Amino acid sequence: MSKIFFTVGPTQLYPTVKKHILQALKEDIGSTSHRSEQFQKIYSETASSLKELMCIPDDFQIFFLGSATEAMERIIQNCVKEHSFHFVNGAFSKRFFEISRQLGKNSQQIESAAGDGFNFREISVPEKAEMICLTQNETSTGTSIPMKEISKLRKRYPDKLIAVDIVSSAPYAAIDFESVDCAFFSVQKGFGLPAGLGVLIVNRNCLRKSEELEKNGVSTGSFHSFSSLRKYAESNQTSETPNVLGIYLLGKVARDLFEYGIERIRKETDAKAKMIYGFFEKNTEYSPFISDEKNRSKTIAVINTPDGSRNIIENMKKNNIFVSTGYKENKKTQIRIANFPAHSLSDTEYLLQELSKL
Amino acid sequence: MSKIFFTVGPTQLYPTVKKHILQALKEDIGSTSHRSEQFQKIYSETASSLKELMCIPDDFQIFFLGSATEAMERIIQNCVKEHSFHFVNGAFSKRFFEISRQLGKNSQQIESAAGDGFNFREISVPEKAEMICLTQNETSTGTSIPMKEISKLRKRYPDKLIAVDIVSSAPYAAIDFESVDCAFFSVQKGFGLPAGLGVLIVNRNCLRKSEELEKNGVSTGSFHSFSSLRKYAESNQTSETPNVLGIYLLGKVARDLFEYGIERIRKETDAKAKMIYGFFEKNTEYSPFISDEKNRSKTIAVINTPDGSRNIIENMKKNNIFVSTGYKENKKTQIRIANFPAHSLSDTEYLLQELSKL
Numbered sequence: 076m077s078k079i080f081f082t083v084g085p086t087q088l089y090p091t092v093k094k095h096i097l098q099a100l101k102e103d104i105g106s107t108s109h110r111s112e113q114f115q116k117i118y119s120e121t122a123s124s125l126k127e128l129m130c131i132p133d134d135f136q137i138f139f140l141g142s143a144t145e146a147m148e149r150i151i152q153n154c155v156k157e158h159s160f161h162f163v164n165g166a167f168s169k170r171f172f173e174i175s176r177q178l179g180k181n182s183q184q185i186e187s188a189a190g191d192g193f194n195f196r197e198i199s200v201p202e203k204a205e206m207i208c209l210t211q212n213e214t215s216t217g218t219s220i221p222m223k224e225i226s227k228l229r230k231r232y233p234d235k236l237i238a239v240d241i242v243s244s245a246p247y248a249a250i251d252f253e254s255v256d257c258a259f260f261s262v263q264k265g266f267g268l269p270a271g272l273g274v275l276i277v278n279r280n281c282l283r284k285s286e287e288l289e290k291n292g293v294s295t296g297s298f299h300s301f302s303s304l305r306k307y308a309e310s311n312q313t314s315e316t317p318n319v320l321g322i323y324l325l326g327k328v329a330r331d332l333f334e335y336g337i338e339r340i341r342k343e344t345d346a347k348a349k350m351i352y353g354f355f356e357k358n359t360e361y362s363p364f365i366s367d368e369k370n371r372s373k374t375i376a377v378i379n380t381p382d383g384s385r386n387i388i389e390n391m392k393k394n395n396i397f398v399s400t401g402y403k404e405n406k407k408t409q410i411r412i413a414n415f416p417a418h419s420l421s422d423t424e425y426l427l428q429e430l431s432k433l
Numbered sequence: 434m435s436k437i438f439f440t441v442g443p444t445q446l447y448p449t450v451k452k453h454i455l456q457a458l459k460e461d462i463g464s465t466s467h468r469s470e471q472f473q474k475i476y477s478e479t480a481s482s483l484k485e486l487m488c489i490p491d492d493f494q495i496f497f498l499g500s501a502t503e504a505m506e507r508i509i510q511n512c513v514k515e516h517s518f519h520f521v522n523g524a525f526s527k528r529f530f531e532i533s534r535q536l537g538k539n540s541q542q543i544e545s546a547a548g549d550g551f552n553f554r555e556i557s558v559p560e561k562a563e564m565i566c567l568t569q570n571e572t573s574t575g576t577s578i579p580m581k582e583i584s585k586l587r588k589r590y591p592d593k594l595i596a597v598d599i600v601s602s603a604p605y606a607a608i609d610f611e612s613v614d615c616a617f618f619s620v621q622k623g624f625g626l627p628a629g630l631g632v633l634i635v636n637r638n639c640l641r642k643s644e645e646l647e648k649n650g651v652s653t654g655s656f657h658s659f660s661s662l663r664k665y666a667e668s669n670q671t672s673e674t675p676n677v678l679g680i681y682l683l684g685k686v687a688r689d690l691f692e693y694g695i696e697r698i699r700k701e702t703d704a705k706a707k708m709i710y711g712f713f714e715k716n717t718e719y720s721p722f723i724s725d726e727k728n729r730s731k732t733i734a735v736i737n738t739p740d741g742s743r744n745i746i747e748n749m750k751k752n753n754i755f756v757s758t759g760y761k762e763n764k765k766t767q768i769r770i771a772n773f774p775a776h777s778l779s780d781t782e783y784l785l786q787e788l789s790k791l
Contacts, residue, residue: 084674093458316619316621397464
């Protein structure tokens, strides 16, 4: 029996990926020059498919980077002169904050207690903050920030830029791009692709801010500064030789997901999430880490395993089912289960059935 | 008939690549977690195979990045406080210099006349320069710097760091790692792999310099600072989710090249280079751009095409042979031909035979 990966990313490949890789070999995508018309077509098709799938307005630009972590770095370099403000609800939002400090910014954070959400109404973003950074879906803790809270922040702080990490919620999360200036994800999560590609989606406010910083002599980085990314993106190219195969595959899978139907994907994700959380709530040996349902991620379920995670993970492996350990300090006491479009209802049923036997 | 890519990179895939991709699909490499033991094994095997193939001493560390362009950025951020000195002999060495300026360094360059080599004996590297940056093989102009000149620089300037771009000469170029502190390449050239992975090889001097900068409060970047890269590399991991498939494939192809024999590859590359340059020297309609044979790249032949490059390129395409245009301003008046391990003797003969019919 073939393996099923419920790991939180890299994860199960989307069912069409193998077919697209074989087609890419036939079409010599691995030999395709990043300065060729063929590549420009690939770039343009992938960007269009993403825009259609995720309802990204036309005036946003799509940049291809090495990883989502690189996206954090490029956003801070290009959109923050001195101060960014970070909502920290886990290890990846913490990383976003730390990157801003490592880049010499005088940034601030507000940290939620582990597993809790934020009390947004009681939080004031400092006046000096140029950008508000949020991790909409925390892969480390399984916490999710409701989109409406981000929209409220937009209304309260219309002059600040808003950056949103959607690494493990895209394309499931319905992002309101009116409330967001930039968003980013990587392909090895919800898109079910091999790792090695980050996607950064930015609007004109971000590009303008980057220009302003450059004019004032602030270093916005080099080959992946927004001005460089933009210059090349305008002719569907990249500043350096990118992961051409990765961009090709992302375009194909985005198209497949669009054709399958984003609303259908959302409904199925909700249904599978209900099954997963329901199973662990009923089962007294486990409990979902996030107690408040409104903060629970639909795509990353983090489960407390008081008797240790190792036994569960090893036993599941024997059935060719792979789940993730908890993140870092929770490695031994939690498991994490991904719920992406690549995970079918029947695979999820099989996972829960095998878990119930333990 | 299948296509043959003599383009300068992305280029012809090494003959075993397809087989390794199919095997990777079987082994679920696309779903392999970058925090798993399996990945640590992949990282370690790829690093070992590269070290064996390229005779890299054990005390060098191998880091995986998004591209060679990123390697330039990380080197400058981590090894240069204020001044680097750049030997500029084409567009990519120029890029290395420009990146250092964009990062706010007060760097200097010496530029050779287009297609000429440097008169090393007459060049003095400024005392304040902390690092000397050289592009051993310029993909834009087809100029090559003999390794012995780099070794002489090492003797003249034992206290300066030396960084060498071997993007389009690895693994052919026999790098004397006693004379080099860091070197970098990308996989879509001499290794004949799909693009999307940069490899940075650094010694302890570079790591020490980076530590020293950090101690003095200089920002060395963030997730790809040398201290972060080193911390993870020590347990065969990466700071962010990397191109796992790319690292896997690189290890496999490095192993294949090692087994084929690096000396054999070098002899064959020399023989093919002799054929290619010989053909264009005999043919009065063309001429090699680099007139002095000792500066001519063996892996990238740049050829003047006084009657224009377009006709040649289009005619060759009809025979399923792909060669590159000249770089940027030379697009219309030059062609570039790659001579990598993926290009067999018979493919090269076929290329020249078809060219002779024009």
